[in-house]
Amino acid sequence: MESSLRLNGGAQVAPRQAATRPSTVRSSDDHAMLRKAAEVSRDINTPRAGIYWTDLIASAGIGYAALYLAATHSHTGWAIVAGVVAVLALYRAISFIHELTHIRSSRLPGFHIGWNLLVGIPMLTPSFMYEDVHSLHHARTRYGTVEDPEYLPLALMKPWTLPTFVLVSALAPIGFLIRYAILSPLSLVFPALRKQVVERYSALSINPQFKRRPPEGDFRRWWNRLETACAIWAITLVGLVVTGVLPLRAFLVMLAVVSGVAVINQVRTLVAHLWENEGEAMSVTAQYLDSVNVPPPALLPMLWAPVGLRYHALHHLLPGLPYHSLGEAHRRLSAALEPESPYHKSSHSGLPVLARRLIVSSLRGGQ
Structure with missing residues (x-):
């Protein structure tokens, strides 16, 4: 996922600040890089259903089993270990929502509904909250502008924005419960509320200025079924807790695990881009240079940037490439392009370096 795991319109970070230094990311396109990227990926752009289904089922299965152990184990130490495993596994499972937005359902029959049944509905993050939203982030004229639901110039904003940005995500499970257990049924009765729910509380985005358009046609029917x-599920879950069928401790552990998933994703979001654009339209190459790859030999990105998200910059060059092909595409491009190619400039060593860069930029540019 490229966006924050929180409801648009919830607690918000500060509005965009005027930059105190010129943008360094706008540039013309490097056509040699773009041509080579298309060329080396032609034979690896078909999603392999066996990989998708095996990965999803294993991640969800491990995640839910670990969640059960965390919620029921009497030994605190083992419960904590199980909780950490649950967070990492379910984070990987939920990250497939990003793949759903780029790969047509006809190329992976049944995967969209399967993901929603296994992950989207149980975790109250149905795919409609990302579908027709994330695609705007990839639009040539929208990336990095006020019309991009997944962009804020964090490097140019007030320094306190960064910790606030992360801490807000911890409230995600409460926000999801309110969204579906309370706002969904109430919005059926009050049209004005329904308009607000659709515009402000139905997208996984980070831009507080973003307002979602009402769904239409087949997508509206898909949205309504998932909602x-x-x-x-949300009303049932609350009812189980209120009646004591679901112990309060187990419920709190569930909230903590979902909160952990949201926080990890929010931290990853912080380092997915350099966040240095001031709102102008950018070339594809400039978008690439404002995005981040964290390739091997780094190992930890497998945990905090799963399902291909460690190749986020490459994904902006080849948004339709399946996640399991990104590593091979990166190896081919790294070998084929000259050392002076801009392609190499978006590779970084790890999260600490990226986080430090963002903090320093914020301290310099957002005061």
């Missing part, structure tokens, strides 16, 4: 299922 109904999520509302029923």
Whole structure:
């Protein structure tokens, strides 16, 4: 996922600040890089259903099993270990929502509904909250502008924005419960509320200025089915807790695990881009240079940037490439392009270096 795991319109970070230094990311396109990227990926752009299904089922299965152990184990130490495993596994499972937005359902039959049944509905993050939203982030004229739901110039904003940005995500499970257990049914009765729910509380985005358009046609029917299922599950979950069928401790552990997933994703979001654009349209190459790859030999990105998210910059060059092909595409491009190619400039060694860069930029440019 490229966006924050929180409801648009919830607690918000500061509005965009005027930059105190010129942007360094706008540039013309490097056509040699773009041509080579298309060339080396032609034979690896088909999603392999076996990989997708095996990865998803294993991640969700491990995640839910670990969640059960964390919620029921009497030994605090083992419960904590199980909770950490649950966070990492379910984070990987939920990250497939990013793949759903780029790969047509006809190329992976059944995967969209399968992901929603296994992950989207149980975790109250149905795919409609990302579908028709994330695509705007990849639009040539929208990336990095006020019309991009997934962009804020964090490097140019007030320094306190960064910790606030992360801490807000910890409230995600409460926000999801309110969204589906309360706002969904109420919005059926009050049209004005429904308009607000659709515009402000139905997108996984980080831009507080973003307002979502009402769904239409087949997508509206898909949205309504998923929202109904999520509302029923959310109301049932609250009812189970209130009646004591689901112990309060188990419920709190569930909230903590989902909160952990949201926080990890928010931290990853912080280092997915350099966040240095001031709102102007950018070339594809400039978008690439404002994005981040964290390739091997780094190992930890497998945990905090799973399902291909460690190749985020490459993904902006080849948004339709399946996650399991990004590593091979990166190896081919790294070998084929000259050392002076801009392609190499978006590779970084790890999260600490990227986080430090963002903090320093914020301290310099957002005061």
